[in-house]
Amino acid sequence: MSTKDEKNSLLDKRSSRRNFLKNSGLTVGGLIAGGALGSLLVENDASTTDVQSEPHKTFENPNVALMYFTPEQYRITEAATERIFPKDHNGPGAKELLVAYYIDHQLAGGWGTGTKEYTSGPFYPGESTQGYQGRLNRQQIFEIGLKAIQDLSVKTYDNRFEKLSEEEQDAILTEFAEGKVELIGMKSDYFFGVLRSATLEGAYADPLYGGNANMEGWKMKNFPGHQMSFLNIIEDEFKVIEPAALNSQHSH
Amino acid sequence: MVKKLPKTDVVIVGVGWAGGIIASELTKKGYQVVGLERGKDRKMEDYFMAHDELRYAIRHEMMQDLSKETITFRNNEKMRSLPMRQYGSFLLGVGVGGAGTHWNGQNFRFLPYDFEMRSETIKKYGADKIPADMTIQDWGITYDEIEPYYDQYEKMAGISGEDNPLGGPRSNPFPTGPMKKTQAMQLFDKATKNMGLHPYVQPSANLSENYTNPDGISRVACQYCGFCERFGCEYGAKADPLVTVLPVAKATGNFEVRPHSEVRRILKDGDKVTGVVYVDMNTGEEFEQPADVVVLTSYVFSNVRLLLLSEIGRPYNPTTGTGVIGKNYAYQIRKGRATGFFDEQKFNNFAGAGGLGMIVDDYNGDNFDHTDLDFIHGGMIILGQTGLRPIANNRIPSGTPTWGKEFKDVSLKYTNAALTVSGEGASMAYKQHFLDLDPVYKDPFGDPLVRITFDFEEQDRQLTAFLADKCEAILKEMGADHIDTSRELGPYNVAEYQSTHNTGGVIMGADPETSAVNSYLQMWDVDNLFVVGASAFPQNAGYNPTGTVGALSYRAAEGIIKFFENNGGQLVEAKKGKQHV
Numbered sequence: 100m101s102t103k104d105e106k107n108s109l110l111d112k113r114s115s116r117r118n119f120l121k122n123s124g125l126t127v128g129g130l131i132a133g134g135a136l137g138s139l140l141v142e143n144d145a146s147t148t149d150v151q152s153e154p155h156k157t158f159e160n161p162n163v164a165l166m167y168f169t170p171e172q173y174r175i176t177e178a179a180t181e182r183i184f185p186k187d188h189n190g191p192g193a194k195e196l197l198v199a200y201y202i203d204h205q206l207a208g209g210w211g212t213g214t215k216e217y218t219s220g221p222f223y224p225g226e227s228t229q230g231y232q233g234r235l236n237r238q239q240i241f242e243i244g245l246k247a248i249q250d251l252s253v254k255t256y257d258n259r260f261e262k263l264s265e266e267e268q269d270a271i272l273t274e275f276a277e278g279k280v281e282l283i284g285m286k287s288d289y290f291f292g293v294l295r296s297a298t299l300e301g302a303y304a305d306p307l308y309g310g311n312a313n314m315e316g317w318k319m320k321n322f323p324g325h326q327m328s329f330l331n332i333i334e335d336e337f338k339v340i341e342p343a344a345l346n347s348q349h350s351h
Numbered sequence: 352m353v354k355k356l357p358k359t360d361v362v363i364v365g366v367g368w369a370g371g372i373i374a375s376e377l378t379k380k381g382y383q384v385v386g387l388e389r390g391k392d393r394k395m396e397d398y399f400m401a402h403d404e405l406r407y408a409i410r411h412e413m414m415q416d417l418s419k420e421t422i423t424f425r426n427n428e429k430m431r432s433l434p435m436r437q438y439g440s441f442l443l444g445v446g447v448g449g450a451g452t453h454w455n456g457q458n459f460r461f462l463p464y465d466f467e468m469r470s471e472t473i474k475k476y477g478a479d480k481i482p483a484d485m486t487i488q489d490w491g492i493t494y495d496e497i498e499p500y501y502d503q504y505e506k507m508a509g510i511s512g513e514d515n516p517l518g519g520p521r522s523n524p525f526p527t528g529p530m531k532k533t534q535a536m537q538l539f540d541k542a543t544k545n546m547g548l549h550p551y552v553q554p555s556a557n558l559s560e561n562y563t564n565p566d567g568i569s570r571v572a573c574q575y576c577g578f579c580e581r582f583g584c585e586y587g588a589k590a591d592p593l594v595t596v597l598p599v600a601k602a603t604g605n606f607e608v609r610p611h612s613e614v615r616r617i618l619k620d621g622d623k624v625t626g627v628v629y630v631d632m633n634t635g636e637e638f639e640q641p642a643d644v645v646v647l648t649s650y651v652f653s654n655v656r657l658l659l660l661s662e663i664g665r666p667y668n669p670t671t672g673t674g675v676i677g678k679n680y681a682y683q684i685r686k687g688r689a690t691g692f693f694d695e696q697k698f699n700n701f702a703g704a705g706g707l708g709m710i711v712d713d714y715n716g717d718n719f720d721h722t723d724l725d726f727i728h729g730g731m732i733i734l735g736q737t738g739l740r741p742i743a744n745n746r747i748p749s750g751t752p753t754w755g756k757e758f759k760d761v762s763l764k765y766t767n768a769a770l771t772v773s774g775e776g777a778s779m780a781y782k783q784h785f786l787d788l789d790p791v792y793k794d795p796f797g798d799p800l801v802r803i804t805f806d807f808e809e810q811d812r813q814l815t816a817f818l819a820d821k822c823e824a825i826l827k828e829m830g831a832d833h834i835d836t837s838r839e840l841g842p843y844n845v846a847e848y849q850s851t852h853n854t855g856g857v858i859m860g861a862d863p864e865t866s867a868v869n870s871y872l873q874m875w876d877v878d879n880l881f882v883v884g885a886s887a888f889p890q891n892a893g894y895n896p897t898g899t900v901g902a903l904s905y906r907a908a909e910g911i912i913k914f915f916e917n918n919g920g921q922l923v924e925a926k927k928g929k930q931h932v
Contacts, residue, residue, distance in 0.1 A: 183754040189763050210410065217421040217436045221791065228426055229433045230846030269755065276754070295754050303741035304405035320766050322701050322741045325402040328574035329702035333531050337697035337767055345400055 162309045163200055166207035167238070175245045176202055178261040180298040182268050190319040191312075198301030201310030202241075205297065211238040235284045237293065243283050244275070244290035251280060306344050317342040353628060353637045359385045361911065362627055362642035364614045364657065365649035367449020368897065369883040369904045371592035371600065372504070373646055375566070376908035378605035382915065385640055387612040387629050390415070390446030393593055398583035404740040408581040413453045415443035422652060423789040424845040426806040428669065434792045434800065439846035441853055442581070443652070447610055448593045450650065450851065451897075455580045455705025455737060456556035456589050458510050459894035460501050460902075462716035463494035463519045465777075468890065471717065472727055480727060484782045485810070486672070486679055488889040491861035491923075492870040494519045497902050500909075504901035508590035509562040509570065512554035517712040530559045530573070530707050535698045535770050539709045539734040542828035548711045553733065554898070555706025556590035566599045577738020579705025589705065612638075615796060617645055617661040617880070624663070624880045630796075644911055646881045647857075648904075654886040655786045655856035656801040664857075664867055664876050667785050669804070675867040677786040679855040680803060681891040684730065684776030684811045686840050686849070687818030690769055691831025692748055697767045703738035714774075714821055715893045726813040730776035730893030732821055739766070746771075749835045772825050774818025777893040778854070779810055786856045806843050815840040852896050854888035859903075861926040869923035871910025872903060878919055883907045 165173060177199035186192035193199070209215060213236040225232035235243070248271060252260040256267055263271070274280050276295075278288035301310030303317065305324065311317060317324050323340040325347060332338050361377055363370040366388040374384045406412045415421075417438065425432040444450025464471050467489045472480055481487065502522050504510075512525040529552035532540065536552070543550040557573040564570075573588040587594040600606035611632040618625045618639070626641035647654045658664050658676050667678035712718055714729040721727055745762040746769045752758045789802040819838040826834050860866025863875035872887055874880045883904055885896045892899075910922050 184759055185756050187756055187759060189760060192759075213418075213437075215411070215416050215418055217417045217434045217792075219434070219792065223431060223433060225433045226426070226430060228842050228844040228846070229424060230439050230844075231436055232433055272754075298754075299745065300405055300409060300742050304409075305403055307403075308405060317741065319763055320741050322766070326576060329576060329699070330572075330574050332699060333533055333575040333702050335699065336534060337699055345403060348399065 162204075163197065165200075165203050167211065168199075168203045168206070171249070172241065172245050173199055173203060174261045175248055176241075176294075178268060179248060179272060179294060180301065182265065182272055183295055183298045184302050185265075191315050193298055193302060195312060196302050196310055196316050197312045198298055198310050201301030201304065201308055202297045204309045205300075206238055206241060212236050231289070233285050233289075240285060240290055240293055243285070244287070244294065247280055247282055247287070247290075248272075248275065307346060314342045314344055353639050355639045355641070358626070358641040358643070359383045360642065360915070361385070361644045361646060362387060362640050363646045363648050364627060365389075365449060365647070365653060366447050366592070366597070366608055367444060367648065367650065368451040368592055368901055369650070369907075370449070370646070370648035371451070371596035372507075372901060372904035373648060373883065373908045373911065374600040374606050375596035376905065377911060378600045378603040380912055381603075382605065382912075384600065384606050385642070386606065386608040387614050387627065387640065388447050388608060388610045389613045389632070390610060392608065392610040393447045393452060393583070395583070395585070395587055395593060398585040401582045401585045402576065402578045404742050407453070407578075408740060409742055411438050411442060411581070413444070413446065413581065413583065414438065415445040420794045421800060423792050423800050423802045425802070425804055426842055427783065428804060432789055432791070432802050432804075435845050437846075438848075440844065440849050441851040444650065447597070447608060448583075448591055451590075451592045452583050453581050454556075454589075454897060455895075457706045457708070457735075457895040458505075458508070458512075458554045458556045458898045459731075460519060460554075461494070461892040461894060461899050462712075462718070464716040465892040466490045466492060466494050466497065468728070475717065476721060476727075480721070482810070486780045486782050488679070488780070488858065488860055488865060490870070490889055491859050491866065492906075496870070497906065498522055500902035500905040501898065503905045504898065507564050507566065507595055508556050508901065509558050509564055510554050510556055510590075510898075511559035511706075513552050515551050515554075515710070515712060516549040517715070517718050525554065526564075527559050527562050530555050530557065530704060531575070532709075533699065533703070533707070533736050535700075535734060535736055536707075536709045538770075538829045539772070539825065542825055543709075543711050546825070546828055548713045550709050550711050553706055553708040553710050553735070555704065556897075557704040557706045558588045558590070564595070566595075568595055568598065570594060573704050575702050575704050575707070575738075577701055577703045577740070580737050614657060615660070615798065617647075617657055617663055619661065619663055619877070622877060624877055644879045644881065644914065646883060646907070646911065648883050650884040650900075651853045651856055651886045652786070652801050654882050654884050656788070658857065658882070659788050659801075660798055663880065664874065666787065669783055669785050672782050675858065675865070677856050678867075679780035679858050679889055680784045680786050680805055681778040681780050681854045681888065682805065682843070683778050683850040683852040683891055684807070684814055684840070685773065686837050687730070687776060687815040687822065688771060688773035689819060689822040689826050689834050689836040690746055690771045691826035691829060692746075692765050692833040692835075693768045693770070693830070694832040696830075698770065700736070700739040700744075700767045700769075703736035705737050707737065708733050708735035711825075714818060716777075724813070724817070726810045726817070728777040728779065728893065729814065730774045730818055732772060732774050732818065732825065734770060734772050734825075741766070748833050770826070770829070770831070772822040774815070774822060775850075775893055775895070776811070776814045776818055778891040779808070780855060780890040781808060803845075807840050812840045852885070852891060854885040854891040854896060857882045857884075857886040858889045859887040860889060861923075863925045864927065869921070869925075870906070871913070871922045872907040873910055873914070873922055875921075875925065878921055879914070881907050881911060
């Protein structure tokens with residue numbers, strides 16, 4: 100599919116959604132009314148923040164859908180991870196790499212509920228050398244942490260986190276990273292650490308998990324991914340190798 | 352209702368390297384062996400999707416499920432012990448093949464000094480060199496005595512390497528030649544030679560060439576794909592019980608592995624053990640497996656825990672220093688290291704093998720003079736090239752922000768332009784470092800978890816700073832433009848990954864008063880119970896432990912065969928009071 104075709108299909112999808120909304124009577128004078136459909140990821144139909152516009156292929160990618168997050172949680176996560184791993188001269192940031200979808204998918208599974216972790220009580224705060232001792236699993240950690248990001252944004256700037264300028268977003272996240280925000284059941288730097296780790300995972304894990312879109316994370320890092328052998332270059336000078344994902348195992 | 356099964360000659364608890372070696376040696380001699388493994392069965396085909404950093408390295412796919420059983424930890428007896436709820440400091444193996452499936456393949460012989468550390472230290476520096484609370488002991492076996500078992504193990508695994516100029520003598524050369532030298536390794540080689548040190552290519556279980564071992568098992572050479580550590584090897588190039596000893600044991604028809612079998616107690620009658628009780632975790636059914644010989648082969652923690660739960664052997668008492676089960680828990684001192692950042696040069700850091708690297712032992716063991724130093728022993732210094740994967744490796748010079756625009760730019764810049772040289776410091780035993788049963792936290796059966804009481808000591812802090820300076824000097828000679836050196840050890844933190852080289856708890860020695868097992872890993876108190884693993888190390892050396900666990904497993908297998916041939920009895924005469932100073 101050429102870039103032009105992809106753009107056309109993108110417009111088609113937009114217009115079909117608009118038609119649906121129009122025909123279903125959910126628009127009033129061109130404005131989209133409330134309700135669940137009105138709070139889809141793209142809040143404003145003409146908005147340039149359409150998460151699905153880049154990379155284009157995601158329109159054909161059934162993995163781009165939410166398993167766990169509410170739309171608001173998704174929007175905060177997308178904006179926050181983009182500040183942790185921003186788009187720059189090296190290449191795409193967390194948003195284009197689909198990191199927020201990656202985190203959403205991870206939260207829906209065993210990592211979100213901590214199925215392989217010791218979760219029996221009694222619970223005590225513990226010393227700094229004793230590791231995480233909280234009661235909260237990662238679903239709860241994100242629920243509390245993301246809400247606190249939103250609350251602090253509204254309180255400080257009278258606006259939602261995803262609407263803030265980059266500088267304002269960084270200021271909010273810095274408060275969390277430095278452990279200055281009061282949270283239920285954990286310190287804010289703990290939440291930020293989990294968010295940061297998950298962001299790097301979403302940028303660099305095999306694309307089968309829904310992030311690292313088109314292996315762009317690996318390309319920036321000159322990481323070749325899944326290769327059968329480096330025998331021919333192991334003694335040599337640095338070499339850039341086109342990456343391959345585990346998906347290539349299935350086409351043999 | 353416990354269902355009693357037909358008796359077997361030998362039952363082993365844990366089917367990893369130690370269990371696999373013992374099963375292989377005994378079944379070849381015609382003994383019937385049952386292997387009980389708490390985890391699942393594995394075969395090489397299961398490693399099809401091995402190159403998945405998130406699943407295996409970050410989410411610990413192959414490790415013990417901590418929701419069922421973990422350890423608890425405190426730095427000292429005054430602190431409340433709390434469970435290790437998530438993985439951190441070390442990783443616990445589980446499943447057929449055990450940690451032998453997901454090790455790196457860094458494979459060493461300990462130094463002659465390691466086996467007689469206490470006597471040699473006193474002989475050279477006087478008794479005052481050893482602090483009052485440092486409870487290091489001789490092993491009850493010398494390097495020369497264990498050498499044939501190292502040789503046997505290395506031939507089975509096909510260890511690749513070249514002579515260590517500062518190591519103990521070898522009866523035979525390595526079965527396969529050294530691994531290939533990467534650009535980074537060549538740089539380290541040249542720099543350390545310039546400095547008058549003695550570099551050698553790290554001995555590796557990753558196979559530098561195709562190899563057929565004395566059991567007739569053929570394996571192919573390593574492809575340097577960079578996925579060893581925490582992963583299974585889809586080529587079978589990395590020595591793993593699944594592709595070495597277990598097929599040999601199975602081919603005899605005398606070996607049965609029962610996965611998902613959680614052993615809860617060793618059964619004892621008088622001064623003999625009679626078998627074990629285990630639960631089939633898939634059905635919940637309880638079984639008694641009677642056996643003439645019971646062998647615990649669960650590395651460290653489960654060996655200690657099963658003995659304590661079964662009330663076998665004298666538990667260690669840290670107040671009096673008496674008793675032996677749980678005594679001399681030791682670890683490894685890994686924070687003395689330096690990272691060099693290169694502005695002009697890039698390396699193929701993504702490629703590598705778990706056991707690939709260059710080593711110098713000039714600051715290991717007693718290879719250097721300690722007269723004016725406030726510590727004993729030392730550690731190897733290594734430049735490893737295990738293959739750096741992108742989620743876990745984001746090295747940035749100190750002072751760089753840890754997130755945001757600058758972090759991303761700098762971490763990408765140095766991904767293939769930073770090299771780490773690290774010390775792997777030996778860990779001494781102390782009276783106050785031990786394992787026992789936790790009074791509060793339990794597994795799903797209601798049995799107490801094992802508890803670690805451990806912290807770093809002044810010896811470890813001195814050693815860390817010393818090794819860090821040496822690492823820094825090597826990187827300087829290698830031409831790094833910026834070097835970050837880690838000299839501070841801090842308290843031991845169970846949440847921070849350091850090393851899976853936990854040791855001690857069922858230590859070997861010559862005197863039953865101060866050790867739990869003899870030099871055949873046979874319990875002093877119970878003739879037909881053998882306890883094999885790094886649990887036998889009286890303290891830890893400045894190397895990875897697997898080679899020595901392998902050698903001890905061959906030694907134990909020989910001991911068990913002797914035990915059958917002698918119709919029982921102690922294989923070693925106790926030497927009373929030898930360790931006391």
